[in-house]
Amino acid sequence: MASALQEPVSARMRETIKQRLDQIRTEENAKILLAVESGSRAWGFWSPDSDYDVRFVYVRSATDYLSIEPPRDVIERPISDELDFAGWDLAKTLGLIFKSNAVILEWLQSPIHYGGNEAFSSAIRDFAKPRLDEKALAYHYLNLARSQINRFLDDPTLVRGKKYFYVIRPALTLRWLRLHGADDVPPMDFGRLTRETALPDSILETLAVLLEQKQKEREFGLIPRNPNLDALIYAEVQDGEQRARRPAQRKLANDIDAANTFLREWIYKVA
Known part of the structure; x- marks a missing residue:
C-alpha cells in the first residue's frame, strides 16, 4: 500500500x-x-x-x-x-x-x-x-485502540482523516495477532499490516484512497466515517478484549x- x-x-x-x-x-x-x-x-x-x-x-x-x-x-x-x-x-x-x-x-x-x-x-x-508475549502485545494495542477511539471517533458521522489511521492501525494489529499469534512481531509498516490481515477488497480499496489523499494534503480535514471501517475497528477491539485476558507467557x-x-x-x- x-x-x-x-x-x-x-x-x-x-x-x-x-x-x-x-x-x-x-x-x-x-x-x-x-x-x-x-x-x-x-x-x-x-x-x-x-x-x-x-x-x-x-x-x-x-x-x-x-x-x-x-x-x-x-x-x-x-x-x-x-x-x-x-x-x-x-x-x-x-x-x-x-x-x-x-x-x-x-x-x-x-x-x-x-x-x-x-x-x-x-x-x-x-x-x-x-x-514475545501475545497477552502483553494484545493489551498494548487494545489500550491504544481504545484511547484513539475515544479521542478521534467522538463524532458519529465525521472524523479527521489523518486521525482515522491512528485508530485503524492498532485495530489491524489486533487482527494480525488474532491471525498469526506472537510467533513474530506484528508489522509496523502499514502496507505489510494490511497485506497480512486478510482484509476484504472493499476495505483495501477504501484504505488506499484515504492513504493517497493523506500523503498529498498537509491539512487532511474532516471526512465521513466509513461504516465498514468502523465495523472492522470495533470487531477487532472486542476480540482483543478477550485475548488480553489470557494468561501471560511464562x-x-x-x-x-x-x-x-x-x-x-x-x-x-x-x-
Whole structure:
C-alpha cells in the first residue's frame, strides 16, 4: 500500500538527522547501536508536514555502568524543526523486551534506518523474538485502540482523516495477532499490516484512497466515517478484549543471565 507520491524521508533530511545523531554521540559520549524512524513516516501513512520521530538505542562505557550515580537511561532532545530525538540505554531496552514492550519492538523493525550497527540490529531482534508475549502485545494495542477511539471517533458521522489511521492501525494489529499469534512481531509498516490481515477488497480499496489523499494534503480535514471501517475497528477491539485476558507467557528461566550477557557483549564490542 506504499505510495510513490513521495519518499517518507528525503536525502537532505536524512543527512540532517545523521548530523544531529553525531552531535548527540559526542555530547553524551554514547555509542548509538540503532537509530530509526518510529512515527507515521515509518508506519507508512505520513503527511507532508509529519514530524520526524527519531528513536535510538545506545550503550555507554563500562565505567558509566559501574558508577554509584550512573547517567539517566534515556537521552532526549527538545523538538525542533519537526525533529524529535529520543533514545533508550541498552539495559533499559532489554528490560522492556522482557515485558514485550510494543514500542521498542516497533523500533527494532522500522523500515527507515538512520544508522547504527547492522549486527546489533540482527542480534537484538533474535534476542527479542523468543520472548514475545501475545497477552502483553494484545493489551498494548487494545489500550491504544481504545484511547484513539475515544479521542478521534467522538463524532458519529465525521472524523479527521489523518486521525482515522491512528485508530485503524492498532485495530489491524489486533487482527494480525488474532491471525498469526506472537510467533513474530506484528508489522509496523502499514502496507505489510494490511497485506497480512486478510482484509476484504472493499476495505483495501477504501484504505488506499484515504492513504493517497493523506500523503498529498498537509491539512487532511474532516471526512465521513466509513461504516465498514468502523465495523472492522470495533470487531477487532472486542476480540482483543478477550485475548488480553489470557494468561501471560511464562518467562524463560535464564532471561536475566541472557540479558546480562548480551549487555556486556555490546558494551565491550563497541568500546
